[in-house]
Amino acid sequence: VIGIGTSVVTCPKQPSMGCVYKLVSVGGQPRIKLTEDPEKQTLPGSKAAFRFLGPDGSLLLDLLQLAEEPPPKAGQELRVWPRGTQEPCTVKPAQVEPLLRLYLQQGQLCEPLPSLDESRRFAQQSLSLLRPAHKQLQSPAVYPVALSEKLRALVDSLSARGPL
16 A cells, blocks of 8 residues: 555644654665645755854854854854744854764764763753743744755755756
8 A cells, every 4th residue: 555645644733853864865866745735745855953042141042054064153143044034034053053963974983972961951952941931831932043045045946947
C-alpha cells in the first residue's frame, strides 16, 4: 500500500509532528517544495542553525542560514527575516550558539555521542530558557525563527521560478 499525505498515518485526535524528510537539494542544486500552505514549504539547500541570546541569557530567536554562509558572531548586527512576516528586522545577539552538530559523516562517527544524561540536561536547560508564553498548553506563543538574507533571497528566487 502506498499512501500520500499526513492523514494516512495519523488521525485528527493524534496530530502528526511537523518533522519529516524533505528533499532540499538534488546533485548539489537547491530545491524547494512549493505549496499554498506556507508551513509545508521546504527551505532549499544545506543549512546551519543558530540560537541568539540576549545580554541576560534570554532567548531572542533561532536563525536558519545556508551552510556556506559564515556563522554569525555575538555583537554583530544582522538583518534577518522572521518566518511568517514580509518585513526584515535587525537583531544584535549578545551570544550565539550553534544548534546543529555533525556526529555522523559518510556512515562514520565524527565525535562521541552525548550520554543520555547529557542529552536530558541539555533539553531541560533549553526548555528552562523558554518564556512561559511559549510553554503554555493552550495557545502558546510562537517561538521566533528567522532566515538569513541569503536564504530568504534563495527562497524568493526559487519560488519565483515556479515548479520545474
